[in-house]
Amino acid sequence: MRYSGFRVIAEALTGHKGWKPVWRDPDPKPDYDYIIIGGGGHGLATAYYLAKEFGQARIAVLEKGYLGGGNVGRNTTIIRSNYLLDGNEPFYEFSLKLWEGLEQDFNYNAMVSQRGIINLIHTDAQRDAATRRGNAMILHGADARLLSRDEVRQMYPWLNFDNARFPIKGALMQPRGGTVRHDAVAWGYARGADSRGVDLIQNCEVTGMRIENGRIKGVETTRGYIGAKKVGVAVAGSSSKVMAHAGMRLPIESHVLQAFVSEGLKPLIDGVMTFGAGHFYVSQSDKGGLVFGGDIDGYNSYAQRGNLPVIEDVAEGGMALMPAIGRVRLLRTWGGIMDMSMDGSPIIDKTHIEGLYFNGGWCYGGFKATPASGWCFAHLLAKDESHITARAYRFDRFLKGLMIDEKGQGATPNLH
Amino acid sequence: MIIHHPILGPRDAQEFVYLGDASLIDRPDGMTAGVEAFHDYLYQRTNPAGEHQELWYHEQGDRSWLVVTRNTVTHEITKVELAREVARARGRTK
Numbered sequence: 040m041r042y043s044g045f046r047v048i049a050e051a052l053t054g055h056k057g058w059k060p061v062w063r064d065p066d067p068k069p070d071y072d073y074i075i076i077g078g079g080g081h082g083l084a085t086a087y088y089l090a091k092e093f094g095q096a097r098i099a100v101l102e103k104g105y106l107g108g109g110n111v112g113r114n115t116t117i118i119r120s121n122y123l124l125d126g127n128e129p130f131y132e133f134s135l136k137l138w139e140g141l142e143q144d145f146n147y148n149a150m151v152s153q154r155g156i157i158n159l160i161h162t163d164a165q166r167d168a169a170t171r172r173g174n175a176m177i178l179h180g181a182d183a184r185l186l187s188r189d190e191v192r193q194m195y196p197w198l199n200f201d202n203a204r205f206p207i208k209g210a211l212m213q214p215r216g217g218t219v220r221h222d223a224v225a226w227g228y229a230r231g232a233d234s235r236g237v238d239l240i241q242n243c244e245v246t247g248m249r250i251e252n253g254r255i256k257g258v259e260t261t262r263g264y265i266g267a268k269k270v271g272v273a274v275a276g277s278s279s280k281v282m283a284h285a286g287m288r289l290p291i292e293s294h295v296l297q298a299f300v301s302e303g304l305k306p307l308i309d310g311v312m313t314f315g316a317g318h319f320y321v322s323q324s325d326k327g328g329l330v331f332g333g334d335i336d337g338y339n340s341y342a343q344r345g346n347l348p349v350i351e352d353v354a355e356g357g358m359a360l361m362p363a364i365g366r367v368r369l370l371r372t373w374g375g376i377m378d379m380s381m382d383g384s385p386i387i388d389k390t391h392i393e394g395l396y397f398n399g400g401w402c403y404g405g406f407k408a409t410p411a412s413g414w415c416f417a418h419l420l421a422k423d424e425s426h427i428t429a430r431a432y433r434f435d436r437f438l439k440g441l442m443i444d445e446k447g448q449g450a451t452p453n454l455h
Numbered sequence: 456m457i458i459h460h461p462i463l464g465p466r467d468a469q470e471f472v473y474l475g476d477a478s479l480i481d482r483p484d485g486m487t488a489g490v491e492a493f494h495d496y497l498y499q500r501t502n503p504a505g506e507h508q509e510l511w512y513h514e515q516g517d518r519s520w521l522v523v524t525r526n527t528v529t530h531e532i533t534k535v536e537l538a539r540e541v542a543r544a545r546g547r548t549k
Contacts, residue, residue: 277504279500279501279502279503279504280504288495288499288500288501288502289499289500289502290498290499290500291500291502292475292476292500292502293502293504293527337473338468338473338509338525339475339476339502339507339509339527340527340530341504341527341528342527342528342529342530346456346468346530348467348468348469381497381498437494437497437498438490438491438494438498450497450498451474451475452475453473453475
């Protein structure tokens with residue numbers, strides 16, 4: 040069923056009796072050409088593009104819980120392509136371009152809203168770094184603007200401009216950045232994949248991999264053995280657990296990142312704002328809640344909940360930047376598990392096992408990457424070669440000294 | 456989280472800095488080990504869901520390194536040792 044304004048009106052006039060379930064709930068077949076492990080944003084996008092753009096068939100997505108129940112439903116919904124390094128910026132700009140056409144492409148309202156993102160600047164050194172980053176973005180075809188202090192003041196006059204430690208001196212803005220309704224991304228991709236014949240199999244956890252003579256034959260699951268010619272793993276957060284079935288160790292640690300939403304307020308923040316010096320970023324949802332977050336908790340964790348010290352730290356960051364929110368009540372906090380990689384950048388690559396492919400290591404930047412990640416992973420699965428924008432995301436970059444380290448922190452995942 | 460320091464008793468985890476898997480104690484010998492061994496040491500992690508031995512540094516305390524055994528699913532801490540003693544037990548000289 041194609042969605043349109045006409046369809047909404049027609050259904051309204053006929054008592055909304057024509058709406059159908061958005062996807063099937065099939066049982067697994069004995070074997071497939073492609074199995075994607077992980078029914079989150081990246082896995083569903085991979086299946087969608089495999090079927091739609093690369094013309095492949097006999098595809099299944101295996102999800103241990105329900106579709107979109109992991110990190111795609113737990114993030115703070117920001118899209119942007121404001122990266123510095125050559126290995127990253129073309130990929131994220133490709134992703135942003137896909138976001139811009141996504142709703143028409145998969146005929147689903149994902150509420151893509153490009154209201155702009157600003158990164159605040161407090162020192163001359165930060166302005167130099169922001170200028171360099173902005174120029175790098177423009178060179179790769181993205182958009183960037185350096186805002187003066189007065190321009191920031193015009194946008195948000197109520198910010199704490201004269202904070203003794205971090206006075207606001209300006210900002211780097213990407214006008215095309217913004218937010219997207221995160222669940223709808225998973226649902227839109229799921230619907231698009233299902234309508235092209237992809238089997239979306241839920242409550243199906245992978246418990247083992249059958250590997251013979253260095254080649255993958257299929258996966259053991261809680262719903263029985265399923266054979267496959269190629270298996271793609273897109274389970275960021277649980278990557279080490281799943282790849283351990285193939286006997287692999289990864290350059291990844293799992294960490295918990297918390298997010299927060301306040302009670303609903305009148306319109307206060309139009310776009311997205313990051314206050315890097317205070318480990319704080321914020322946007323406002325359509326319901327009026329301030330959606331914000333800060334640093335990861337900093338220790339290995341698979342618990343989808345964090346601890347109080349980081350909540351205090353994030354609240355302090357918020358108060359330093361926006362004293363006006365002092366009386367706003369916090370509505371909810373939650374945590375998600377991040378694949379923190381050794382250089383802060385992701386991996387989309389083949390493994391040493393023939394037919395087994397890996398997509399993960401997204402740190403806390405996976406959501407914005409969803410469309411390009413799916414596209415590039417589908418490209419790799421279908422053609423056995425990396426997409427041009429994802430060629431740097433290799434497993435062996437650590438061995439060869441080709442790290443993509445945006446923050447220059449080295450092999451300390453909890454600092455990226 | 457409360458870390459029961461072997462010398463100082465119960466301390467808030469906020470006083471500590473986290474480094475990572477305690478396998479970082481077992482650095483290969485730089486004179487004999489090859490590039491691959493160092494790559495595995497520096498970049499590869501087992502990253503278990505469950506019991507995890509990890510290095511914490513008591514920066515705002517006595518500046519000691521600890522090996523904390525903690526469950527990464529429940530955050531429960533079951534054992535805290537001085538890293539020095541763990542390293543010696545594994546055959547390191549200091």
